[in-house]
Amino acid sequence: MTTLGSITYDEAIHFHNDSDAQKDGILTVSADNLERLDHPEWAPTWDVKDDHAFENPKPFRHTDRALFADPTFQSLTGDKNVSVRKVTPKLGLEVDGIQLSKLSDKQKDDLALLVEQRGVIAFRNQDLKFESFDTLKKWGEYFGPLHVHPTSGAPLHQPEFHLVFRRGSAEEQAKVFANKLHNIAWHSDVTYENQPPGITLFAMLQSGNSGGDTQFLDMFEAYDRLSPFMKQKLEGLKVLHTSKDQAYYAKLTGGIERKDPVDSIHPLVRYHPVLKRKGLFINKSFSRRILGLKVEESDNLLLFLLNHIESCLDAHVRMNWDADTVVIWDNRRVLHTATNDWDTDEIRHAFRITSLAERPVESEQEYENWTPEAEEKNIALTDYFVGLTPAEYYDKVISAPK
Known part of the structure; x- marks a missing residue:
């Protein structure tokens, strides 16, 4: 992670012109690091031809596959050779004996619900990384349109995959x-998108013997801990999420922007349409301010909520890795952070596939009434709402007739 002002960005996903290189006209990691890859077909690249070659996704009606699931999960856990362990009573599972690459559509439906109910699941002894890119994309597309990250590394000509590559040197660590005391950066992936991801798969390609855990934090639980009075005060508040700072950092280090930066306005408290629960929907990486509040008011409320989230270590789990582990989580429910706790020259290399989900909403009624056509009009008004003063926002939005 690198801090840009008070904003932290993950160096493991971006090109670095001071240490990386070009090969055959394509930006990629250094020749020394390329030689050390266990899976060179997954080498991170940034094709300059992709710069601004993609458009931001248009609104679409998402169908959550969990709505078609069998809540007994017999298709997944009924086999006597499948072992399941709860990481904590409320959050996280570790599963062995299920091969994700072999799942039927029915099993994928059940998988979606199981992931949403448990927040995050680690699957051991997986072979997904040996499948073709097309097979993996088809697997992910079952849950929704695949996200193309605007700035991260990807396998050559495969922008639907997001690569994390922690370069193997003690100096990098x-x-x-x-210039900082820790590297914890709780976030939900790409919440600046108008329809951020839901089901997210992260597969290890190359890892060390220990360390580098990924931590997950339950935003349902963080919300439930608040007092009824505080919950009431948070109702209706909207937060500006932006990719502009991430895009600036990518250009600063010599990388690319696959699509234009985007601002989105999301509810501070988000409703989950399958589980019918609410959770906080903010993170330090992309949430910038609460609309309708003055700068100091917004900063202090966000700081309170972010400090509350980061102190909820009794609502979080740590998932540890080996080279054959795949972790799947619900990006609507949990935050996550990398853990930089090793000082060797081991390479850490992984890929992510993530499917876009529904437009974040605050209530079941808002979810049921949402349409792509109306959303197009809302997106067109983003700059207008962001530009309102707190007094104007109160008059035109908060106190306006519904």
């Missing part, structure tokens, strides 16, 4: 803590 030392730089992480050169």
Whole structure:
């Protein structure tokens, strides 16, 4: 992670012109690191031809596959050779004996519900990384349109995959803590999208013997801990999420922007249409301010909520990795953070496939009444709402007739 002002970005996903290289006209990691890859077909690349070659997704009606699931999960856990362990009573599972690459559509429906109910699941002894890119994309597309990350590395000509590559050098690790005390950055992926991801798969390609866990935090639980009075005060509040700072950092380090930066306005408290629960929907990486509040008011309320989230270590789990582990989580429910706790020259290399989900909403009624056509009109008004003063926002939005 690198801090840009008070904003932290993950160096493991971006090109670095001071240490990376070009090969055959394509931006990629250094020749030394390329030689050390266990899976060179997954080498991170940034094709300059992709710069602004993609459009931001248009509104669409998402169908959550969990709505078709069998809540007994017999198709997944009924086999006597399948082992399931709860990481905590409320959050997380570890599963062995299920091969994700072999799941039927029915099993994928059940998988979606199981992931949403448990928040995050680690699947051991997986072979997904040996499947073709087309097979993996088809697997992910079952849950929704695949997200194309605007700035991260991807396998050559495969922008639907997001790569995390922690370069193998003790010097790189030392730089992480050169100017800060820790590297924890709780976030939900790409919440600046108008319809951010839901089901998210993260597969390890190459890992060390220990360390580098990914931590997950339950935003349902964080919301439930608040007092009834505080919950009432948060109702109706909207937050600006932006990709502009991430895009700036990518260009600063010599990378690309596959699509234009985007601002989106999301509810501070988000309703989950399958589980019918509410959770906080903010994170330090992309949430910038609460609309309708003055700067100091917004900063202080966001700071309170972010401090509350980060202190909820009794609502979080740590998932540890080996080279054959795949972790799937519900990006609507949990935050996650990398853990930089090793100082060797081991490479850490992984890929992510993530499917876009529904437009974040605050209530079941809003979810049922939502249409892509109306959303197009709302998107067109984003700059207008962001530009209103707190007094104007109160008059035109909060106190306006519904």
